[in-house]
Amino acid sequence: xxxxxxxxxxxxxxxxxxxxxxxxxxxxxxxxxxxxxxxxxxxxxxxxxxxxxxxxxxxxxxxxxxxxxxxxxxxxxxxxxxxxxxxxxxxxxxxxxxxxxxxxxxxxxxxxxxxxxxxxxxxxxxxxxxxxxxxxxxxxxxxxxxxxxxxxxxxxxxxxxxxxxxxxxxxxxxxxxxxxxxxxxxxxxxxxxxxxxxxxxxxxxxxxxxxxxxxxxxxxxxxxxxxxxxxxxxxxxxxxxxxxxxxxxxxxxxxxxxxxxxxxxxxxxxxxxxxxxxxxxxxxxxxxxxxxxxxxxxxxxxxxxxxxxxxxxxxxxxxxxxxxxxxxxxxxxxxxxxxxxxxxxxxxxxxxxxxxxxxxxxxxxxxxxxxxxxxxxxxxxxxxxxxxxxxxxxxxxxxxxxxxxxxxxxxxxxxxxxxxxxxxxxxxxxxxxxxxxxxxxxxxxxxxxxx
Ligand code: TRP
Numbered sequence: 001x002x003x004x005x006x007x008x009x010x011x012x013x014x015x016x017x018x019x020x021x022x023x024x025x026x027x028x029x030x031x032x033x034x035x036x037x038x039x040x041x042x043x044x045x046x047x048x049x050x051x052x053x054x055x056x057x058x059x060x061x062x063x064x065x066x067x068x069x070x071x072x073x074x075x076x077x078x079x080x081x082x083x084x085x086x087x088x089x090x091x092x093x094x095x096x097x098x099x100x101x102x103x104x105x106x107x108x109x110x111x112x113x114x115x116x117x118x119x120x121x122x123x124x125x126x127x128x129x130x131x132x133x134x135x136x137x138x139x140x141x142x143x144x145x146x147x148x149x150x151x152x153x154x155x156x157x158x159x160x161x162x163x164x165x166x167x168x169x170x171x172x173x174x175x176x177x178x179x180x181x182x183x184x185x186x187x188x189x190x191x192x193x194x195x196x197x198x199x200x201x202x203x204x205x206x207x208x209x210x211x212x213x214x215x216x217x218x219x220x221x222x223x224x225x226x227x228x229x230x231x232x233x234x235x236x237x238x239x240x241x242x243x244x245x246x247x248x249x250x251x252x253x254x255x256x257x258x259x260x261x262x263x264x265x266x267x268x269x270x271x272x273x274x275x276x277x278x279x280x281x282x283x284x285x286x287x288x289x290x291x292x293x294x295x296x297x298x299x300x301x302x303x304x305x306x307x308x309x310x311x312x313x314x315x316x317x318x319x320x321x322x323x324x325x326x327x328x329x330x331x332x333x334x335x336x337x338x339x340x341x342x343x344x345x346x347x348x349x350x351x352x353x354x355x356x357x358x359x360x361x362x363x364x365x366x367x368x369x370x371x372x373x374x375x376x377x378x379x380x381x382x383x384x385x386x387x388x389x390x391x392x393x394x395x396x397x398x399x400x401x402x403x404x405x406x407x408x409x410x411x412x413x414x415x416x417x418x419x420x421x422x423x424x425x426x427x428x429x430x431x432x433x434x435x436x437x438x439x440x441x442x443x444x445x446x447x448x449x450x451x
Contacts, residue, residue: 007168007239007240007241010241010243010244010245010249011172012168013236013237013239013240013244013249014249014252014253015168015171015172015175016168016171016236017233017236017237017249017253018171018175018252018253018256018257019168019171019175019314019317019318019320019321020227020232020233020236020317020318020320020321021225021226021227021253021256021257021318022175022178022225022256022257022260022314022318023225023314023315023317023318023319024103024106024107024311024314024315024318025221025224025225025261025318026225026257026260026261026264027260027261027264027286027311027314028106028264028283028285028286028311029221029224029225030046030221030225030261030264030265031261031264031265031267031268031269031285031286032281032282032283032285032286033217033221034046034202034265034279035268035269035272035278035279035280035281035282035285036279036280036282037209037213037214037217037218038206038209038210038211038214039201039202039204039205039206039209039279040200040201040202040203040204040205040206041205041206041207041209041210041214042209042210042214042217042218043202043203043205043262043265044205045210045214045215045218045219046218046221046222046261047258049218049219049221049222050222050225050226050254050257050258051254052427052431052432053219053222053390053427053432053435053436054222054223054226054228054254055226055250055251055254056424056427056428056432057226057228057229057390057393057394057428057432058226058228058233058250058253058254059246059247059250059410059424060393060394060397060424060428061228061231061232061233061234061237061393062233062234062237062240062246062249062250063237063246063397063406063409063410064079064231064234064237064393064396064397064401065231065233065234065235065236065237065238065240066237066238066240066242066244066246066409066412067079067401067405067406067409068238069238070238070332071234071235071238071325071328071329071332072088072089072092072231072232072234072235072325072329073086073089073090073093073231073329073332074332075089075231075234075238076088076089076396079396079400079401080396080400085392085396085400087392088231088389088392088393088396089231089234089329091230091385091388091389091392092229092230092231092232092325092389093230093325093326093329094385095229095230095381095385095386095389096230096232096321096322096323096325096326097322097326097345097349097352098352098377098380098381098385099224099230099322099377099381100152100155100319100322100323100349100353101349101350101352101353101356101377102353102356102373102374102377102378103315103318103319103322104148104151104152104155104319104349104350104353105144105148105353105356105357105359105374106283106315107148107151107152107155107312107315107316107319108144108146108147108148108149108150108151108357109137109138109147109287110151110308110311110312110315111147111150111151111312112137112138112143112147113287113291113308114305114308114309114312116133116137117301117304117305117308118305120301121133122291122294122295122301122304123295123300123301124295125291125295126292127275127276127277127288127292130287130288130291130292131277131284131288134284134287134288135284135360138360138361139360139361139362139364140361141357141358141361141362144357144358144360144361145354145357145358148350148353148354148357149350151315151316151319152346152347152349152350152353153346154316155316155319155320155323155346156323156342156343156346156347158316158320159320159323159324159327159338159342159346160338160339160342160343160346161339162335162338170313171313171317174310174313174314175314177306177310178260178310178311178313178314179256179259179260179263181303181306181307181310182260182263182264182267183263184303185267185290185293185294185297185303185307186263186266186267188293188296188297189266189267189268189270189271189293190266190270192270192271192274192293193274194270194271194272194273194274194275195270195273195274197269197270197273198266198268198269198270198271198272198273198274199266199269199270201269201272201273201279202265202266202269212439212442212443213443215439215442215443216383216387216439216440216442216443217382217383219383219387219436219439220382220383220386220387221382223382223386223387223390224381224382224386225257225261226253226254226257227318227321228386228389228390228393229385229386229387229388229389229390229393230325230385230386230389231325231389231393232321232322232325234393235324235325235328236321241413242412242413243412243413244413245413245414246409246410246413246414247410247414247416247420247424248414264286267289267290267293268285268286268289268290271289271290271292271293272285272289275289275292277289283360290304290307291304294307323342323345323346323349326345327341327342327345330345355373355374356373356374356377358373359372359373359374359375360372360374383443387436387439387440390432390436391432391433391436391437394428394429394432394433394436395433397428398425398428398429399429403425406421406425407421410424
């Protein structure tokens with residue numbers, strides 16, 4: 001979408017931002033990270049961080065973008081001229097670049113699974129067979145890179161043409177369809193034998209499972225799944241009309257996001273315990289558990305196809321935002337450059353992402369700082385760049401932008417009381433920066449920096 005355009009309607013903005021937020025983060029990453037880092041305790045932390053850190057920041061990024069009507073880097077430049085604050089926007093650009101390089105790997109996997117379902121390769125397989133099928137599929141270097149490339153090319157094509165509007169329209173059908181489908185699958189999953197064990201794993205906090213790293217992971221997950229800390233939402237809300245209710249829109253997105261993550265967890269963990277898998281299976285989790293559940297449902301193959309299609313769609317709408325932010329930053333004021341920039345940047349991202357695609361195959365044993373390329377990029381972005389970006393955004397909003405301006409902007413289109421504003425302001429000014437700093441320092445301490 002170019003600078004001059006506006007979202008077509010209030011609902012259009014909600015769907016576009018929900019499309020950005022709801023994606024692999026809630027459906028694929030949440031259950032796998034919850035499985036590897038603490039189950040119920042992780043979920044509770046994720047919930048608290050989403051409500052008390054993510055949501056206020058989301059409102060903050062919305063307010064920032066709408067008040068200037070400019071993309072992120074220009075927003076910081078306008079509000080704090082001749083300072084270093086625009087670096088906050090640049091951190092976001094770098095983070096989006098790196099995230100898309102590995103996000104596209106999983107986007108590629110979703111395409112592989114659509115193909116496997118259509119060609120009937122997955123029906124009747126046992127859980128062991130599905131597990132080895134997954135490893136085989138993603139370990140093949142050409143297939144992994146080919147699928148990733150296909151996913152990237154679709155993303156680039158849409159951004160280069162600036163035809164997101166059409167996609168947003170499709171979102172209006174696809175997103176509710178995804179929600180309904182998740183509900184149906186959850187019902188099946190919750191009637192499996194191991195359901196109660198699965199529910200307990202997800203919802204019952206065992207505090208002994210918690211380490212400083214878990215807390216940071218939960219914080220990173222809250223930011224990642226709301227697309228926060230990289231100023232995506234600043235740019236998106238620069239296209240929004242003054243009659244949009246920003247706090248309400250943010251709440252709708254936050255709650256939908258929690259709901260999708262919760263549903264994904266309620267689908268996955270009953271399956272894990274019923275089929276004798278480990279919750280800590282890792283990134284494979286959803287790709288092994290879900291087909292096993294589908295194979296035990298009437299019309300299972302139809303559901304499987306529908307699921308992977310909607311999963312792919314959710315990933316694609318999130319990928320758009322990642323590329324859009326980078327392209328918007330470089331093409332501002334020069335819409336003609338858009339096409340060329342999209343292809344150039346997109347292809348570089350694909351190139352940078354190749355080692356991540358190979359991290360589950362021939363590069364599985366190549367480790368940096370004890371992690372594969374894929375894991376390293378994920379850790380660096382979700383757990384370091386996003387919290388850092390979020391910290392800077394919070395400080396910028398509350399210490400740099402005049403309070404009056406924030407209040408006036410937030411009040412446009414929304415009937416909010418002064419008390420609501422005051423609480424929000426306190427959270428953004430003190431509590432959120434402090435919480436992020438403490439979590440950071442705690443982990444750095446865990447890495448024994450201080451000893
Ligand atoms: N939130 C998306 C998801 O959960 C991913 C995403 C899109 C993102 N844009 C982002 C994450 C910006 C961090 C920052 O799948």
